[in-house]
Amino acid sequence: MQTETTDFIPVSSRRVVAALHEISGLTGLPRPSDEIGVIDALCQWIMAASDEEKAVAGLDLPVPPKVIHHVAGRYPIFYDFRNLDIVLTELVRAGAKIEGRFLDFGCSSGRSLAVLKRAFPDRLELFGVDPSGASINWLEQHIDGVTACQSSQSPPLGFADDFLDIVIAKSIWTHFSPPAAKAWFAEIGRCLKPGGHFFFSTHGPHDVASRILRDLPRPKYERYTGHPHWTRDEFLMAIIEGFRADGHFFAAFREIYHQSDLRGAAQPTTADWGLSFLLPGFVETLLPEGLSVVRHEAARTASRHDAYVVRKAA
Numbered sequence: 001m002q003t004e005t006t007d008f009i010p011v012s013s014r015r016v017v018a019a020l021h022e023i024s025g026l027t028g029l030p031r032p033s034d035e036i037g038v039i040d041a042l043c044q045w046i047m048a049a050s051d052e053e054k055a056v057a058g059l060d061l062p063v064p065p066k067v068i069h070h071v072a073g074r075y076p077i078f079y080d081f082r083n084l085d086i087v088l089t090e091l092v093r094a095g096a097k098i099e100g101r102f103l104d105f106g107c108s109s110g111r112s113l114a115v116l117k118r119a120f121p122d123r124l125e126l127f128g129v130d131p132s133g134a135s136i137n138w139l140e141q142h143i144d145g146v147t148a149c150q151s152s153q154s155p156p157l158g159f160a161d162d163f164l165d166i167v168i169a170k171s172i173w174t175h176f177s178p179p180a181a182k183a184w185f186a187e188i189g190r191c192l193k194p195g196g197h198f199f200f201s202t203h204g205p206h207d208v209a210s211r212i213l214r215d216l217p218r219p220k221y222e223r224y225t226g227h228p229h230w231t232r233d234e235f236l237m238a239i240i241e242g243f244r245a246d247g248h249f250f251a252a253f254r255e256i257y258h259q260s261d262l263r264g265a266a267q268p269t270t271a272d273w274g275l276s277f278l279l280p281g282f283v284e285t286l287l288p289e290g291l292s293v294v295r296h297e298a299a300r301t302a303s304r305h306d307a308y309v310v311r312k313a314a
């Protein structure tokens, strides 16, 4: 059984490793020519490095407390090289150039922005938004060179029309209700430059299969609206019935308490935030005129989330 996606280019981690080789005195670094295994080697190097070495390397951010950083990682370090490189690979394969104004939508405490800043110090102007005020405050205090802003749970964003070259939203459309997904597609479309690219991930059919194969993760069914006593199989059947009916399934979180990231939002609501599954055909119905799918890869991140890149018409 395939448990993890390996077909991606180490777009950012390769650049970080190359930059580390320019610094004298750092030993035990991964070789810049290594493509396979470079991310594991880099993460292991950070874990073994002294505080002084990490500071010299510019990779010394700690993992924020759980109330601020709501995302798990494979290694106990802050920087998310692996998932970011999967995202960048999809963008590059869709024809995007990794340059210009780059927004991480739903950035949490900035684990992808921190890597982007280290890997592309001169090529990117970085922006991050998230409704969690605690995450945005931490980001502002720890990562300079990123313009961060606490966003609202509903559009709009504070950017001018046609302002951004690239937007990424990792594990965000996996949570939106269809009306919220549609409204935010329109807003991202407004903010993107003509010819700009937008990466987002969804739960699709492979996610259902992976939940059966691995029995992981086990959602806490009582946390979602409508079905307090679901079994796993009833839950998966409800998703499949939603796919059959019109291509989607959505169950909102019952309470803010069950969604720790939104506890830091201003006047939080769970009406449009929960667990969302979307078929590609349904995604198409949510996109505004002028945004079209240029790439769709099933089971891309952690072999579970589907990855999409859409482009705004030039």
Ligand SMILES: C[S@@+](CC[C@H](N)C(=O)[O-])C[C@H]1O[C@@H](n2cnc3c(N)ncnc32)[C@H](O)[C@@H]1O
Binding pocket: 070, 071, 080, 105, 106, 107, 108, 109, 111, 112, 129, 130, 131, 132, 135, 151, 152, 153, 154, 169, 170, 171, 172, 261, 262, 273
């Ligand atoms: C699963 S985390 C993903 C974080 C980050 N993208 C990553 O992959 O590391 C979901 C994030 O979405 C944020 N979020 C919740 N509602 C949102 C909204 N309406 N717009 C943007 N982000 C939202 C949460 O605060 C949280 O930080």
